[in-house]
Amino acid sequence: MIHLPVIPAAKDRDFQLPENPPTEDYHEILDELERDGEIIVQRVPEPYIEVKTKFGRIKKIPVEKTWHHKSCGQCGHIPGYSTSIFWLNRQLGLDYMDPKDQTSCTAWNYYASATSNPEAQAAVAIRNFATAYETGYYPLIHCGTSFGHYKEVRQALIHYPELRDKVRKIMAKLGKKLVIPEEIVHYSEWVYAMRDRIKERQVVDMSQITATVHPACHYHKLIEEDAIYTPEIYGAQRTAIITGVLQELGINVADYSTWFDCCGFGFRHILVSRDFSRSFSVQRKIEVMMEEANPDITVTHDTGCVTTLDQSQFAAKAHGKKVGLPVLSDSQIAALAMGAHPYKVLQMHWHNTDNTRFLAKLGLDPDEKWREFEASVARLQDGSKQYLTWEDVE
Amino acid sequence: MGLDLSTRQYDKVPYEEKERLFEEVKADMRYQDHALYGCYECGICVAACPSARFYDFSPRVIAQAAAREDVDLMYILMNDSIWDCSQCFSCDRCPRHNSPGMLITIMREVAVRNGLGTAKEALEGYGRIIYKIMSTGTQVSPDMLQPNAFPDWGGHVHDIAENLDVWRRALPPETLHTTETGWEVSDKTIIELYLIWHMTGVMDMIEEIDEGLYDILVDVMEERLEEAGYDDVSF
Numbered sequence: 001m002i003h004l005p006v007i008p009a010a011k012d013r014d015f016q017l018p019e020n021p022p023t024e025d026y027h028e029i030l031d032e033l034e035r036d037g038e039i040i041v042q043r044v045p046e047p048y049i050e051v052k053t054k055f056g057r058i059k060k061i062p063v064e065k066t067w068h069h070k071s072c073g074q075c076g077h078i079p080g081y082s083t084s085i086f087w088l089n090r091q092l093g094l095d096y097m098d099p100k101d102q103t104s105c106t107a108w109n110y111y112a113s114a115t116s117n118p119e120a121q122a123a124v125a126i127r128n129f130a131t132a133y134e135t136g137y138y139p140l141i142h143c144g145t146s147f148g149h150y151k152e153v154r155q156a157l158i159h160y161p162e163l164r165d166k167v168r169k170i171m172a173k174l175g176k177k178l179v180i181p182e183e184i185v186h187y188s189e190w191v192y193a194m195r196d197r198i199k200e201r202q203v204v205d206m207s208q209i210t211a212t213v214h215p216a217c218h219y220h221k222l223i224e225e226d227a228i229y230t231p232e233i234y235g236a237q238r239t240a241i242i243t244g245v246l247q248e249l250g251i252n253v254a255d256y257s258t259w260f261d262c263c264g265f266g267f268r269h270i271l272v273s274r275d276f277s278r279s280f281s282v283q284r285k286i287e288v289m290m291e292e293a294n295p296d297i298t299v300t301h302d303t304g305c306v307t308t309l310d311q312s313q314f315a316a317k318a319h320g321k322k323v324g325l326p327v328l329s330d331s332q333i334a335a336l337a338m339g340a341h342p343y344k345v346l347q348m349h350w351h352n353t354d355n356t357r358f359l360a361k362l363g364l365d366p367d368e369k370w371r372e373f374e375a376s377v378a379r380l381q382d383g384s385k386q387y388l389t390w391e392d393v394e
Numbered sequence: 395m396g397l398d399l400s401t402r403q404y405d406k407v408p409y410e411e412k413e414r415l416f417e418e419v420k421a422d423m424r425y426q427d428h429a430l431y432g433c434y435e436c437g438i439c440v441a442a443c444p445s446a447r448f449y450d451f452s453p454r455v456i457a458q459a460a461a462r463e464d465v466d467l468m469y470i471l472m473n474d475s476i477w478d479c480s481q482c483f484s485c486d487r488c489p490r491h492n493s494p495g496m497l498i499t500i501m502r503e504v505a506v507r508n509g510l511g512t513a514k515e516a517l518e519g520y521g522r523i524i525y526k527i528m529s530t531g532t533q534v535s536p537d538m539l540q541p542n543a544f545p546d547w548g549g550h551v552h553d554i555a556e557n558l559d560v561w562r563r564a565l566p567p568e569t570l571h572t573t574e575t576g577w578e579v580s581d582k583t584i585i586e587l588y589l590i591w592h593m594t595g596v597m598d599m600i601e602e603i604d605e606g607l608y609d610i611l612v613d614v615m616e617e618r619l620e621e622a623g624y625d626d627v628s629f
């Protein structure tokens with residue numbers, strides 16, 4: 001008789017991050033390339049917070065002196081997303097830069113249309129990195145796709161000397177150096193690393209809230225190496241970002257069976273073939289979340305995910321689908337917990353799915369908050385002010 | 395309609411032409427190094443793939459066709475399948491360490507570079523997005539939120555379009571007061587971006603796929619580049 005080992009149930013297993021990571025260490029390769037005079041490595045400025053990534057390596061997350069690499073989808077269509085990231089920095093008294101000499105990573109277009117190539121994509125990335133380096137501020141990437149794509153660019157640059165040569169020549173024409181940051185850092189990693197400081201300043205009780213989490217594919221699947229994992233969250237079997245923040249804020253994070261699935265964004269699909277995006281996001285994500293977890297909110301950390309999960313629900317409602325789940329980013333939830341205004345800072349009126357019940361459950365009066373926002377806007381309309389500033393919302 | 399994998403539809407295309415395109419895919423530096431190491435036919439990529447749930451689409455078939463060097467099948471897939479991919483890279487969990495998603499990226503680039511008719515069809519209606527990203531440095535802009543462009547997103551798009559200017563001015567970060575770009579991008583930065591498109595052959599790709607768009611982009615870029623003193627940049 002063969003005795004097979006008895007494997008404990010997943011919930012009882014003590015999963016350890018591997019002592020010997022199965023992949024090469026990009027830090028070592030970057031250091032080597034720098035020693036050889038091939039590249040400049042921009043170091044994470046102090047103070048930084050150390051976290052662990054998928055294969056147990058240490059990643060440094062900068063606390064401040066961050067150069068905010070904005071997201072075109074966030075800034076263009078859900079601007080409370082980026083505004084909340086800046087608001088958190090300001091409230092925590094941290095030094096940051098919101099640059100005008102930044103371009104989009106152009107990866108949304110690349111993944112949608114392929115009307116580009118590795119040289120162009122790497123040059124766009126390095127132009128942004130070199131620009132950040134010149135200021136002394138460290139790139140903090142707002143978009144999950146920019147984050148994923150820049151990891152791809154880093155991988156290509158460290159493996160293909162001919163690509164480095166081409167990009168170096170292009171940068172020389174622009175008067176810039178070939179700079180690669182020591183770590184490619186996504187803003188949600190910064191929110192995760194800062195979660196205890198955010199908790200210290202929490203003024204809105206969130207303990208009655210149940211949330212589901214959707215992690216962005218380009219964060220944890222595309223070059224999985226850099227994503228944050230910890231045994232305390234999902235036993236290090238899934239990435240810890242978003243969930244770690246929500247739990248710190250007292251939110252009940254509920255699980256659902258399609259956690260690993262994509263949101264349905266599809267890059268070209270969301271723009272020119274939206275029947276796919278709508279169907280996938282509603283049938284594989286929103287409906288499953290509602291049926292299995294009945295959450296008050298779903299929280300994600302990327303441009304495309306917020307857009308697809310939120311906007312797709314309108315048409316699905318007409319088809320009698322079980323929808324009506326508000327969608328916010330972790331930066332918006334963190335800001336809300338610290339007392340940010342739902343319309344002046346979170347800009348929730350740019351979101352589609354009704355979120356007034358969620359606000360009411362937090363003890364916030366959505367009508368009153370909207371009146372406050374409209375009063376501010378009236379000052380812009382009557383010409384007494386041209387813009388609202390941070391002083392108007394802090 | 396299902397995906398027709400018989401060679402009938404493309405039997406007029408010379409085998410040599412199909413082979414040339416496959417060779418171009420294989421010549422990409424990412425092909426052997428990261429995209430394809432062979433295939434177990436395990437289907438794990440299909441199980442994780444969102445597009446496989448809604449289309450007659452399979453990353454396994456694409457990985458298999460490439461691994462077996464099936465020139466005819468690769469040609470069919472390059473025409474009739476790759477544009478269904480969502481580029482989510484869920485398939486990167488492949489136990490063989492393949493990246494079917496990256497293989498598809500390479501195939502798409504080859505399809506665009508060679509101006510395949512099916513690539514032109516797949517990108518129909520997409521030109522305005524290419525124009526936006528290449529000419530402004532940000533891909534989506536607030537003024538794209540128009541009810542006729544997003545009828546399935548409901549009345550809230552109408553509200554945004556109606557209040558666009560004042561709602562943008564109500565944003566506290568000063569870089570976000572724009573309506574035609576996601577944020578304010580400096581002139582110098584735009585010029586640098588144009589130079590990158592020019593130096594990396596992206597303009598040639600655009601010319602191959604959409605001549606009208608190419609002409610418009612050249613017009614816009616040449617003027618700005620000339621103003622900035624780059625007279626010798628010829629497209």
Ligand code: SF4
Pocket residue numbers: 432433434435436437438439440453454457487488489490491492494
């Ligand atoms: S997961 Fe990898 S090995 Fe398995 S079928 Fe897909 S490409 Fe082949």
Ligand code: SF4
Pocket residue numbers: 439442443444445446452453478479480481482483484485486494495496498
């Ligand atoms: S990248 Fe494409 S092939 Fe791979 S899982 Fe996503 S949709 Fe499927």
